[in-house]
Amino acid sequence: METITITMKNQPALYLEADCVSPDAFAGMTAAQIAELSVYEGNVTGTLGKYFDVTGSAGTTAADTKIIVRGDVKKVKYLGMKMSAGEMVIEGDADMYVGAWMTGGKILAKGSVDAFAATAMKGGELTIEGNAGNYLGAAYRGDWRGMSGGKISVKGNAGSDIGMYMLGGEIVINGNIDVHVATHAEGGKVVIKGDAKSKVGGQMVEGDIYIFGSIDIMMPGFKPAGEVELEVEGTKGKFAHFIGDMGERHKKKKGQVIYANLYKKI
Amino acid sequence: MSEYVIKNGHVFDPVQGIKGDKAEVAIKDGKIVEKAGSGAKVIDAKGMTVMAGAVEIHAHIAGPKVNLGRIYRPEDKLFTCTPTKGMERMGSGNSIPSTFKTGYEYAKMGYTTCMEAAMPPMFSRHVHEEIRDTPIIDEGAFPVFGNNWFVMEYLKNHEVENTAAYIAWMLRATKGYAVKVVNPGGTEAWAWGLNCLTVNDPVPYFDITPAEIVKGLIEANEYLGLPHSMHIHPNNLGNPGCYETTLDTLKLAEGMKANNKFGRESVMHLTHTQFHSYGGTNWGDFESKAKEVTDYVNKNRNITIDTGNVTLDETTTMTADGPFEHHLTGLNHLKWANVDVELETAAGVVPYIYSPNISVCAIQWAIGLEIPLMMKDPMRCYITTDHPNAGPFTRYPRVFKWLMSTKAREEQINAFKHKDKVLTQTSIGSLDREISLYELAQMTRAGPAKSLGLGNMCGGLKPGMDADVAIYNFNPEKPVANPDDIEKAFTRCAFTFKSGVEVVRNGEIVSTGHKRTLWVNAKIKDNPQVVRDINEKFLKYYSMTQANYESLGHHFVPNPFAIEVDAT
Numbered sequence A: 001m002e003t004i005t006i007t008m009k010n011q012p013a014l015y016l017e018a019d020c021v022s023p024d025a026f027a028g029m030t031a032a033q034i035a036e037l038s039v040y041e042g043n044v045t046g047t048l049g050k051y052f053d054v055t056g057s058a059g060t061t062a063a064d065t066k067i068i069v070r071g072d073v074k075k076v077k078y079l080g081m082k083m084s085a086g087e088m089v090i091e092g093d094a095d096m097y098v099g100a101w102m103t104g105g106k107i108l109a110k111g112s113v114d115a116f117a118a119t120a121m122k123g124g125e126l127t128i129e130g131n132a133g134n135y136l137g138a139a140y141r142g143d144w145r146g147m148s149g150g151k152i153s154v155k156g157n158a159g160s161d162i163g164m165y166m167l168g169g170e171i172v173i174n175g176n177i178d179v180h181v182a183t184h185a186e187g188g189k190v191v192i193k194g195d196a197k198s199k200v201g202g203q204m205v206e207g208d209i210y211i212f213g214s215i216d217i218m219m220p221g222f223k224p225a226g227e228v229e230l231e232v233e234g235t236k237g238k239f240a241h242f243i244g245d246m247g248e249r250h251k252k253k254k255g256q257v258i259y260a261n262l263y264k265k266i
Numbered sequence B: 001m002s003e004y005v006i007k008n009g010h011v012f013d014p015v016q017g018i019k020g021d022k023a024e025v026a027i028k029d030g031k032i033v034e035k036a037g038s039g040a041k042v043i044d045a046k047g048m049t050v051m052a053g054a055v056e057i058h059a060h061i062a063g064p065k066v067n068l069g070r071i072y073r074p075e076d077k078l079f080t081c082t083p084t085k086g087m088e089r090m091g092s093g094n095s096i097p098s099t100f101k102t103g104y105e106y107a108k109m110g111y112t113t114c115m116e117a118a119m120p121p122m123f124s125r126h127v128h129e130e131i132r133d134t135p136i137i138d139e140g141a142f143p144v145f146g147n148n149w150f151v152m153e154y155l156k157n158h159e160v161e162n163t164a165a166y167i168a169w170m171l172r173a174t175k176g177y178a179v180k181v182v183n184p185g186g187t188e189a190w191a192w193g194l195n196c197l198t199v200n201d202p203v204p205y206f207d208i209t210p211a212e213i214v215k216g217l218i219e220a221n222e223y224l225g226l227p228h229s230m231h232i233h234p235n236n237l238g239n240p241g242c243y244e245t246t247l248d249t250l251k252l253a254e255g256m257k258a259n260n261k262f263g264r265e266s267v268m269h270l271t272h273t274q275f276h277s278y279g280g281t282n283w284g285d286f287e288s289k290a291k292e293v294t295d296y297v298n299k300n301r302n303i304t305i306d307t308g309n310v311t312l313d314e315t316t317t318m319t320a321d322g323p324f325e326h327h328l329t330g331l332n333h334l335k336w337a338n339v340d341v342e343l344e345t346a347a348g349v350v351p352y353i354y355s356p357n358i359s360v361c362a363i364q365w366a367i368g369l370e371i372p373l374m375m376k377d378p379m380r381c382y383i384t385t386d387h388p389n390a391g392p393f394t395r396y397p398r399v400f401k402w403l404m405s406t407k408a409r410e411e412q413i414n415a416f417k418h419k420d421k422v423l424t425q426t427s428i429g430s431l432d433r434e435i436s437l438y439e440l441a442q443m444t445r446a447g448p449a450k451s452l453g454l455g456n457m458c459g460g461l462k463p464g465m466d467a468d469v470a471i472y473n474f475n476p477e478k479p480v481a482n483p484d485d486i487e488k489a490f491t492r493c494a495f496t497f498k499s500g501v502e503v504v505r506n507g508e509i510v511s512t513g514h515k516r517t518l519w520v521n522a523k524i525k526d527n528p529q530v531v532r533d534i535n536e537k538f539l540k541y542y543s544m545t546q547a548n549y550e551s552l553g554h555h556f557v558p559n560p561f562a563i564e565v566d567a568t
């Protein structure tokens, strides 16, 4: 695997849209060619090289390419957007849409990321060592197709509306989360090791939520369905089982109505 | 104005009966002329296909429900934005493109005249503001009448003359072009939680049936002598077995004769026929009844139709058939928006994905192609996608490919997950007809222009007609190596001329021309009763005054082209 490193040298005055920063776009290019790729600051089109030093070289395919993003990229959006393979390490905090629409490969964000990370993600792995913003693994605005595959792990906390319209895949949050989890979801698995607030699983059709900590206010559409022993993410324990959202439509499989499951650790 | 002479091209013009001969087309002062002057700019169309600008008879491209679709579907704009480029302003949207993108895309495909198929009268101002902002193409809009309180009250007593006077007032007030009917009575019934699924279901409170509304509107249309016929989306759209309602609706035109000075022979235009040609009793035994419907239309010369081809895309359905959209959201569980328009109509919007892996969608695709392939007279059958309902209008070149090439159809049939079901439930597999370029010109130019009463103005290349010309990079003398070449050639014109102005060159916009709004100014005898009824309804029921209702002046209709009708 070849490594290419981009290092912030000139901070943009506005936010920088850099959807070209992905192993797919870099594959087969020299550092000089990569520096010529287009990025957008407001309505001005510039080159990646205007803002970043580009060193190293990319592999021949996305799978052979690793990107290291250095420096302060708090004002850079769309890092790793639509990536299908390869690796990316973001050493500092990043702005919105990290790994949005990604279908494969691995992203490691060593800092925190802002909202809409892994929007409509289909595959691959996104690991965030800091905190994640709102709408992690959610659907794009207006869309009904959220995250459908892959895995997102967050060591810190996450914001609100994570896993909205989730269809598949996995989200694991080590810390706490804000309101609205897996709203409208029709599949997938969300594990919250810390505390949740309210609107957990609202209008959820199918899928599983595991909460290790507290829930401030339960949704009225979830009803108790007993207690179960489970092993979740390496932790064994007893969970209270709820099914819902009773106000939503639900599929039937072999005559059985399929509800979404909410497991709350006792 | 510039003069042009288009040389060496293969001309297809049903108006003059030219079937691919090399003929010169000369343009002067915005019109087609016998001969251009010696200083005329020469366009070399060697190895190319030359046709009149195409005419769109039914699309939803302007107004509140289109914009509702734009507003509530930001995901339709995702990755489909087009940046500013040369003459072009930025655009966005795929199934519901922004106004500017709409004008550009039509012109790039060689379309120069387009009809917005459903204008809610109370929101005509919004419709016209969007038409104004849609560059290049001439546009007209059809106000909807099929659930209108005035119409139902007059026709309950068979007052055709009063209905006609009301239509004339409405066309003037809204700058409308034709009489559109959507699910007659059914949309009003829905306000009472009901629907009209046959032509004989009574409309609650109004004590009238869809059959009476349809017949009365045809009579009023012909009383006025409007350029277009009554244009109908019948009851029971989109349900298995709906073809029977369709045939019952078509039969309402029996014995009716066209009365107009525009050369139109039809009294009824059946729109998006595909959605109305379904047999079966449920989605499991769903089947094509294209043969039954086209057999009837083939025999009855006073009917014209358009197809409503399913393009197998993700799109946005939108119709004044409010109950249908409510039914649809129950089937696909996608988001639903609805608008009620007081006294007049309603509309609903739901996204839809026509997936080649779903048997119903594949059968719908086949029905949409069977209809034009089964129609004997291409002058009475026009290609549409009921944009955006069965697919975006930008897919027309793909529909042309399927119609012009059995190979292209076979490739698609083989790609369907439920290929066998498509072949048993439809007869698409046994149709080997390939639509010729001449027939295509009939179905997309001369035919729709004639049905709209514009046959003397557009849809042909006869001297004296508007100089709307489309030149495609398609050589009719060469065998088609790959059907995709057809789609490619019709997607981007080599040249498009609109009213004698070169608007597209090499597939790029080079001028935004001077688009016009087409509307019909029908003069009638004074009718104090209808004037009184209108005043009374505004005082009693409407939430706005009459002065705020009408589309008047430069802001709404900056470049009007009124077609005059005298019914005094």
Ligand SMILES: [Zn+2]
Pocket: B058, B059, B060, B117, B271, B272, B319, B386, B389
């Ligand atoms: Zn329509």
